[in-house]
Amino acid sequence: MERTSPTPPGAHEESVAASTRAARPTLALLDYGMGNLRSVARAWEHVGAAVRIIDGPDGAQSADALVFPGQGAIVDTMERLRETKLDRLIRDWVAADRPFFGICLGLQALFTHSEEGDTPGLDIFPGYVRRFRPDPLAGVKVPHMGWNPVCFPRATNALGAHPPPTAQFYFVHSYFAEPAHPELVFGETDYAGLTFCSAIARGRLVATQFHPEKSQQAGLDLYRRFLDAL
Amino acid sequence: MLSVRIIPCLDVNAGRVVKGVRFESLRDAGDPVAIARAYQEQGADELVFLDITASSDGRGIMREIVEATASQCFMPLTVGGGLRSLEDVRAMLNAGADKISLNTSALLDPDLVSAASNRFGNQCIVVAIDAKRRADGSGWEVYTHGGRRPTGRDAIAWAREVADRGAGEILLTSMDADGTKDGYDIALTRTLSDAVTVPVIASGGAGTLDHLVEAVAAGHASAVLAASIFHFGEFSVAEAKTHMAARGIPVRTL
Numbered sequence: 001m002e003r004t005s006p007t008p009p010g011a012h013e014e015s016v017a018a019s020t021r022a023a024r025p026t027l028a029l030l031d032y033g034m035g036n037l038r039s040v041a042r043a044w045e046h047v048g049a050a051v052r053i054i055d056g057p058d059g060a061q062s063a064d065a066l067v068f069p070g071q072g073a074i075v076d077t078m079e080r081l082r083e084t085k086l087d088r089l090i091r092d093w094v095a096a097d098r099p100f101f102g103i104c105l106g107l108q109a110l111f112t113h114s115e116e117g118d119t120p121g122l123d124i125f126p127g128y129v130r131r132f133r134p135d136p137l138a139g140v141k142v143p144h145m146g147w148n149p150v151c152f153p154r155a156t157n158a159l160g161a162h163p164p165p166t167a168q169f170y171f172v173h174s175y176f177a178e179p180a181h182p183e184l185v186f187g188e189t190d191y192a193g194l195t196f197c198s199a200i201a202r203g204r205l206v207a208t209q210f211h212p213e214k215s216q217q218a219g220l221d222l223y224r225r226f227l228d229a230l
Numbered sequence: 231m232l233s234v235r236i237i238p239c240l241d242v243n244a245g246r247v248v249k250g251v252r253f254e255s256l257r258d259a260g261d262p263v264a265i266a267r268a269y270q271e272q273g274a275d276e277l278v279f280l281d282i283t284a285s286s287d288g289r290g291i292m293r294e295i296v297e298a299t300a301s302q303c304f305m306p307l308t309v310g311g312g313l314r315s316l317e318d319v320r321a322m323l324n325a326g327a328d329k330i331s332l333n334t335s336a337l338l339d340p341d342l343v344s345a346a347s348n349r350f351g352n353q354c355i356v357v358a359i360d361a362k363r364r365a366d367g368s369g370w371e372v373y374t375h376g377g378r379r380p381t382g383r384d385a386i387a388w389a390r391e392v393a394d395r396g397a398g399e400i401l402l403t404s405m406d407a408d409g410t411k412d413g414y415d416i417a418l419t420r421t422l423s424d425a426v427t428v429p430v431i432a433s434g435g436a437g438t439l440d441h442l443v444e445a446v447a448a449g450h451a452s453a454v455l456a457a458s459i460f461h462f463g464e465f466s467v468a469e470a471k472t473h474m475a476a477r478g479i480p481v482r483t484l
Contacts, residue, residue, distance in 0.1 A: 141452055
């Protein structure tokens with residue numbers, strides 16, 4: 001793995017301005033045709049990344065990190081990942097422990113299997129993705145939609161030395177991951193009495209069930225931590 | 231615990247916010263992008279843009295506004311009004327809307343709800359229902375055209391149908407309460423919220439901060455939408471949240 005060490009953005013505004021713009025870390029953002037990437041790209045650019053949108057394995061290798069966004073149905077997502085051969089890229093990238101950020105379906109697809117359409121996932125992590133059981137009278141609506149606190153019980157190298165502070169993030173999803181290995185859990189959230197895994201981390205990989213790009217300052221802060229740790 | 235969302239709604243006509251928003255900090259009371267930014271700073275949880283442009287050539291402007299807003303505001307944005315086809319929906323999502331709202335077009339062609347949900351995911355399909363209490367007290371009927379045209383459809387049955395078809399959320403407006411500032415129609419909100427498994431946004435009638443509390447505590451709404459109480463500076467979103475939190479409703483504070 002060859003790459004120059006990028007200057008962390010934000011923290012050293014002056015030195016960044018004095019050096020070349022090429023020092024900005026480059027993120028390869030996966031485009032597999034499942035929706036609009038604009039919000040995700042803008043948020044990363046806002047915190048100082050250069051974003052390269054890729055629709056196949058080419059163009060990823062020189063990037064500093066891979067970002068796997070996701071929305072819609074996991075059946076279509078898995079199909080598109082296979083067609084574009086991005087499934088292989090993701091597996092190899094994670095196996096090499098290169099920096100990786102997954103968002104929403106970009107978390108769920110990493111697991112063995114999803115209840116949604118009885119769909120096999122990438123099986124990078126053992127575990128199942130299950131649907132929330134709606135109970136309107138108990139306040140359990142599905143999708144789980146809106147802002148909910150995420151508690152980060154530990155730190156991860158992918159986001160710096162300290163765990164991020166507990167903060168509210170924006171969620172919109174009907175399914176949640178249940179990792180077979182509890183040590184994978186990086187964030188936890190309560191929904192009407194059910195505590196579910198809202199973020200995972202291992203090595204230089206982090207993935208969130210919530211949408212940092214829709215979570216105002218709390219979300220941008222998380223992206224900034226990821227860039228700073230590159 | 232999931233927070234109750236507070237959602238300001240802006241009516242946009244040919245690229246300008248109708249009636250305007252009166253904040254001291256705001257130089258242009260009609261600029262939707264500036265208003266969206268101001269609401270983000272107040273702590274609004276989402277925003278709704280309702281396109282009330284009558285002519286079809288004004289619709290391109292709405293996409294430009296959505297693009298500009300999405301590039302400056304890192305918060306969820308719903309756009310409704312005049313979306314009639316999958317292509318309209320796709321164009322608005324590509325412009326940067328997180329969710330789109332269907333109303334009349336869903337009533338004319340319920341398959342549009344299913345098709346849009348299958349294609350883009352239920353997380354981004356909202357169905358807006360304008361309901362009016364039946365004179366004989368037998369529930370609520372769905373109306374179109376700002377409450378002038380009855381459809382013959384029962385609001386609760388219609389809500390169940392669109393949820394089954396894949397709407398991820400319902401935006402419920404009481405045409406009786408809308409504009410009165412006397413409070414939301416709590417019976418309607420509660421009956422409909424309890425009848426569907428998807429979240430319901432209560433709309434129409436907010437005049438005081440206690441009305442927002444009632445819509446949630448008694449009406450079982452997952453979110454409250456309001457326009458004039460925020461637009462004219464009577465209350466800020468932050469004040470609304472402080473009030474709701476003091477009454478035991480979970481909200482997100484900045």
